[in-house]
Amino acid sequence: MKLMFAALLGSLTLAVLPMAASAQDGPTMKRIAETKTFTIGHRDASVPLSYIGPDGKAQGYSIDICLKIAEAAKEELKLDKMEVKFVPLTPQTRIPLLTAGTVDIICESSTHTIGRSRQIAFLSTTFLTGSKLLVRKDSGIKSLDDMNGKALVAALGTTNEKAAQVEIDRKGIKLKGGEIIKVKDHSQAMLNLDQGRADAYVSDDVVLFGLASAAKNPAEWEVVGPYFSYDPYGMMIARNNDDFRLVGDATIARLVSSGEMQKIYDKWFMPGPTNINYPMSDRLKTNMGLVALPE
Amino acid sequence: MGSYNWNWPILLKSPYFGWIVSGFEYTCLIAVLAWLIAFPLGSAIGIARSVDNRFARAVGTFYVDIFRNIPLLVQMFLWYFVVPELLPHDLGRWVKRDMPYPQLTTAIFCLGLYTASRVAEQVRSGLGAIGEGQRYAGMAMGLTGFQVYRYVLLPVAYRIIIPPLTSEFLGVFKNSSLALTIGVLELTSQARQIEEYTFASFEAFTVATVLYCAVTLLVILLMRVIEGRTRIPGTITVGG
Structure with a gap:
């Protein structure tokens, strides 16, 4: 069953499935409510998605999206105050720290694959490359x-x-x-x-x-060269975590519907702080339309 | 670890099982070949540091100071990325483009040279532990300098330093993991690769840990046997 779920998830890659999956509330929302902190895992040099800027703080396209998810989680839990913490990760530490609950969400540049979905869950695709x-x-x-x-x-x-x-x-x-x-x-x-x-x-x-x-x-x-692989990026969260996943996917859907996602994209890619000048591809525009679920 | 999804069978699946086996082979290959460089070279330098010739002593001391004082990770980088740039253009190009197995060769060479500096210090301290008396006794008997080392000093010195040499031999296995920084697919980097593909971090690194422990235990056993076999009754206290 797990295998089938992972296979389905991977082949669709769209946000349609996660919200329909059987309701199973995970530990993440509870932890955020108890500790009143929202912990974001990030990378040091995935420019311009998730990196440490000249001021020594985590920044990037993925980070901006996750800050919106943090706001939504705070609202959902009706917290009067909530601290956002940043934890730098490496490819070797990210999965152990996510499954151990040291970080609530990982915001970087990870490709959503079927194999990886056996260990952790991905939110809706927010970036496409190859x-x-x-x-x-x-x-x-x-x-x-x-x-x-x-x-x-x-x-x-x-x-x-x-x-x-x-x-x-x-x-x-x-x-x-x-x-x-x-x-x-x-x-x-x-x-x-x-x-x-x-x-x-x-x-x-x-x-x-x-x-x-x-x-x-x-x-x-x-x-x-033409693309010879398909690499959809998504934020990573712990598995079996439907209430938190809903907050994340809903936030992404609303960001797209309101046009805010395009603004975040332009801020980092057009031309962006590192002058990357990478316009949103037609594929990514199509993807954004698909993840923008109606209310 | 509440949400971690243990998946041990994945390690036996293709291609992951093959990666572990090949990584383990590379680890053993690097360690053994590096040791084959380190042991003779380290012995020669250790001896050079104990002889009367001032020039030989200076060369030995210089070597040990250079190779022991630079972190191994930095040495790997220097050999792989910097040295080829300093060579004459054609030779540098050969090293970068045509030398067989460039990463593996560089790693073995680098680890061997580094470990040699440590072996040299063990050999020197072994020779120092014997004291000057035996050296003078040998010379008084009319032995040449070479003979004094060959028949009097070294047979005892090597026996004295078997325990610390065991540590160096173990170190060569463990330090071989740094070869991953220049792209050798040894055990640690294969564990990382499995981790990247499957996110089964704990399984991949557990199997790497177990394999490192197994091979180092084997080395310890081997050195114990050598120590037992070569012991001269009455010369050295029995140790573990």
Whole structure:
């Protein structure tokens, strides 16, 4: 049954299902009411979705959405005052801290997958991206098909690495060294690229645009290729948590309906504090229409 | 942990089981090969630090100071990202693009050189523990410097330092996990990869912990056997 639920969730990815799932109130709302604190888990460098700004505070597109969810939770619980706390997370600490209840919600840039849904739950999709390649403009690489004999780098364990491997196997592309170079994080991937160890870095295109805009010489770099993976991002909460999920999904729906979501998007992406200049894609616009459930 | 959804069978599923096995193999490979560099090199440097030749002593001291005082994580970065940039252009390009298994080779080399500095200190302290008397006795008998070390000092020194050398050998297994920072898919990084794919964090890291413990226990047993086999009655107190 769990398996079926996860499979359904993953295949639909839309917000239709969660609200209809059997009512099961979780520990999160109770904890927020008792402690009068709302704890947001965030990342340090997922620009511009969830990162630590120049002032040392967590900020970004995902954080802004979660602050709205915090307000809604406060209202729902009729609390006179509620503190919002921020906890920085790494990919290694996020699931243990979420399941242990140290954080109430994780607001970053995580792809909603079926496998991951076995451990935690995702709110409605609020961002869509997919895998592309970051290359030097003069490299002549236009897509994965041009990667024969070239070196490809990916961040370990990312959905992008997995998707690239599937494409490479399917198309019979022969990479230099026979396999993808795996690194720990974005900055090391960029270092590999910059030093000429690798010819292309595969990641979510929004991340690649961010990296290129932050490079020494942004004009040297280019994001290429058609999407070869589908990466819907969602906020993560503990499983079996329907009352909290309702607050989250309802907040997202209302933000879209009221037009506020577009404003938040423009604040971070058009052109955004890091000058990323990434207009809302047609796919994401369609997705927003789908998550904007009626009252 | 109220809402954690335990899923142990996932570790036996493809491809995760294969990842664990391959990660474990890499961990053992890195550790053993690094030890094969560290033990002879460390012995040579430890001996160099104990001889009369001032130049040899200076070289040994310099090596130990450099490699022991820089954090291993930083050394991994330096070898992988900085050193190739300092090499002549063609050689640097070869290291970056054509050297076989660049991450693995760098990791083994780096860990071996680092551990050598620690082994060197153990060897030096082993030689120091014997005292000057035996050295002089050997020389008085007409042995050459080489013979004094080969037949008098080293056989005793190595026996003295088996317990601390055991710790260094264990350290090489544990420190091999830092190879993940330059992209070697050893046990810890495979556990991370499983964690990223499935979010089954506790299961993945539990199995990694168990495997590290198993291999280090094996090393301890092995060193105990060596210690027992090589013991010379009456020279060293029996220890654990």
